[in-house]
Amino acid sequence: MMERQVSSLLGSLYRPNVGIALFNRRGQVLIARRLGDDGPETIAPGHEWQMPQGGIDAGEDPLTTAWRELQEETNVTSAMYLGEIEAWLTYDFAPYDGPPHRLSPFRGQRQKWFAMRFTGDESEIDVTLTHGSAVPEFSEWRWQELPEVPALVVPFKRAVYEHVAEAFKPFAISQPSSR
Structure with a gap:
């Protein structure tokens, strides 16, 4: 009983979240x-x-969230599911003393990570579009070798990205061209 209470308390301190490693046919991630x-x-x-x-x-399945977020943030709908990390990964936000924000009640984020393979044409990718009420969070995108990505993210996310890079290493390989 006590273990479940501690788990529930910790869960409420971290915002439930998903992350998506979208791989191209060359094994690079977006x-x-x-x-x-x-x-x-x-x-x-x-x-x-x-x-x-x-x-x-609320009430949304993590994989459903991953598909929704992938479309909202990148405009991508042409992808296939490859796998996921079973464990939830957490990170704490950096110290924040700004104005109240929708994320202010949380200590950090608790993430479920999914690997997907991009199957479309690169012209589909657009990180500057607005989908519904979501506003663009990004100015540009590129493909990157997976082991290099942890060094490019903010330090408070780095341990999660290192775990993702290790777990998804099997997907970071070049695929035969179907064209």
Whole structure:
């Protein structure tokens, strides 16, 4: 009983979230440059890049969230599911003393990570579009070698990205061209 109470308390301190490693046929992952801070989700000069991620809505399944966030943040709908990390990964936000924000009640984020393979044409990718009420978070995107990505993210996310890079290493290989 006590273990469940502690787990519930810790869960409430971390916002439920998903992350998506979208691989191209060359085994590289899509990263995008953040436009700016989002409350306690701050960026640091030289560390503006990240993979798509986003919050899980109440009652929403994490995989459903991953598909929704992938489309909202990148415009991508042409992808196939490859796998996921079974464990939830957490990170704490950097110290934040700004104005109240929707993320202010949380200590950090608790993430479920998914690997997907991009199956479309690169012209489909657009990180600057607005989908519904979501506003663009990114200014540009590029493909990056997976082992290099942790060094490009803000330091408070780095341990999660290192775990993701190790777990998804089997997907970071070149695929035969179907064209």
